[in-house]
Amino acid sequence: MSMHYDAIVIGTGAGGGTLALHLAQAGKTILILERGSFLPQEKLNWDTSAVFLDNRYHTKEVWQDKDGNDLHPQQAYFVGGQTKVYGAAMFRMRAEDFGVIHHRGGISPAWPISYADLEPFYTQAEELFHVHGDLGTAPPVPGGYGSSWDPTEPFHSKPYPYPALSNETRMASIEAAVRANGVNTFPIPLGLKRNEADPVASKCIRCDTCDGYPCLIHAKSDADINCIRQIMHLPNVTLITNARVTKLVTNSTGTAVASVEVDQLSSRSDFAAETYTADLFCLCAGAINSAVILLQSANDKHPTGLANSSDQVGRNFMYHQADALLALSTKRNEDSYTKTWGTNDFYLKDTDPAYPYPLGQVQPVGSFHHEMMKGDAPPLTPGFVLETMKQHAVPWWLTTEDLPAPENRVTICNATPSSIPSHQPGLAGPHGLDDTGRTNEGDTVQIAANHHIKLSYTPNNVESFDRLKDRWVHILKQAGHADTSVPLHAYFKKRIPLEGVGHQNGTCRMGHDPATSVLDANCKAHDLDNLYVVDAACFPSSSAVNPSLTIIANAIRIAHHLLTERLR
Secondary structure, three states: OOOEEEEEEEOOOHHHHHHHHHHHHOOOOEEEEOOOEOOOOOHHHHOHHHHHHOOOOOOOOOEEOOOOOEEOOOOOOEOOHHHHOOOOEOOOOOHHHHOOEEEOOEEEOOOOOOHHHHHHHHHHHHHHOOOEEOOOOOOEEOOEEOOOOOOOOOOEOOOOOEEOOOOOHHHHHHHHHHHHOOOOOEEOOEOEOOOOOOHHHOOOOOOOOOOOOOOOOOOEOOHHHHHHHHHOOOOOEEEEOOEEEEEEEEOOOOOOEEEEEEEEEOOOOOEEEEEEEEEEEEEOOOHHHHHHHHHHOOOOOOOOOOOOOOOOOOEEEEOOEEEEEEEEOOOOOOOOOOOOEEEOOOOOOOOOOOOOOOOOEEEEOOOOOHHHHOOOOOOOOOHHHHHHHHHOEEEEEEEEOOOOOOOOEEEEOOOOOOEEEEEEOOOOOOOOOOOOOOOOOOEEEEEEOOOOEEEEOOOOOHHHHHHHHHHHHHHHHHOOOOOEEEEOOOOOOOOOOOOOOOOOEEEOOEOOOOOOOOEOOOOEEOOOOOEEEOOHHHOOOOOOOOOHHHHHHHHHHHHHHHHHHHOO
16 A cells, blocks of 8 residues: 655645755655656756757657647756756845736736745745845845845845855956946846855856756756755655656545546656555646646546636746847957846836836846857858857846736646656666767656647737837947847747746736635645645746746745644
């Protein structure tokens, strides 16, 4: 007879990894289910063509967009989820983001919790993920510390646990120039294990293959290294990889989840169906796949999917209006790592009084190589031309808030879950005599059948995003650090439309009203007594900052709730 667990955690990304860590350290018996394997530590982790052009670490799933066209998501199915390939920018949402904000494109709704509710957990999240940052020299404010760098930074009850990364030569020059023109800049908070005071002892070597790459030397704080590997050998923890959850099964009355059904690797390439039971079920598969699992779990008590009496599961998908922009000048850029400072001067309001709406955030891209431009370059453009452009370019990442819209949603082609086997890079794959390392296909995983998942999306708040780009290009030119600029649509390949789902959120938003939300303020499904969704699916709004730290902080908050209220 299989073991009954205190809790089952589905997914090991920012939400699931963090939640599992806290439940395990409290001594609870937990089962962790991860559909992927451990991402291999291999030289190709730092190969730009393998990572960005060959999509080596992205799933081979084929989804469809609203028009039925093929969609190849840049989704990473490994232990640690998207944090294995994220940029490790660890921003707190602004305090204003938790309330109603009026945008030119519509309304950003309020959360059922406030910034003050989440602040203690932000502090814990920064400590857990080794966040490096700097609040400057501003005097203390009620409740903690403010920032002398960034007027939009909310209060911190504690300073950052580690010092900010310094600028290299080119970025220092640009920062000084834009500051001289009145722009406020701040050190970007980063989850990198860098010791600048003692580089010999530093795990991070400040390489030029960081943002968007897996870290070959495990110097990036991710949910795999910082969470799962800290607990996977504990006697109260069971971790099963290569295990795709297909369905949550309720009790006979439909009031609670009774078990989870899993397609689980049973041999080298064969999968078998398994069922596991627990007191609590914590769904942390990412905003898109958490919605998919709920929709696939429809039964006679929940005919449109679990937790979906409001018809909100899958709706209000968001992933930011974002793009990478290359600023080209006659000056050379020989910096290795550039994501060290940014500005929020346009975050809450444009500087133009005639347009009193938020625009968003500006930050550099951390790593840039000429191969990333191949998708935008004219056919047969020589590599040396792209390399020359790279040497004179600084890449920027601009983000504007994406607004929730019911028609922007995740749906499935039928309620019956369907799986097909797929190969992905693994830890112990076969290596023939002619193997160059690119054929390391050691693990078989189950992925959704082609076109089973549909992601419908229409852009919104575009005018504010276009204004943000215009503002930043003007500032760079005024400061003498841009002769021209081009959108780098290839940074996440084919622009950052639906394929680039790294900032995915929404789909199961939390709220006080069961008629208009999926989850309550503690991320418990309104419709089910023991089901929690603890990833970015719970976000009522997307803000205009990277979501990772908020996912982690909220997972710590929910872990505290479960340990004090449900698993005592």
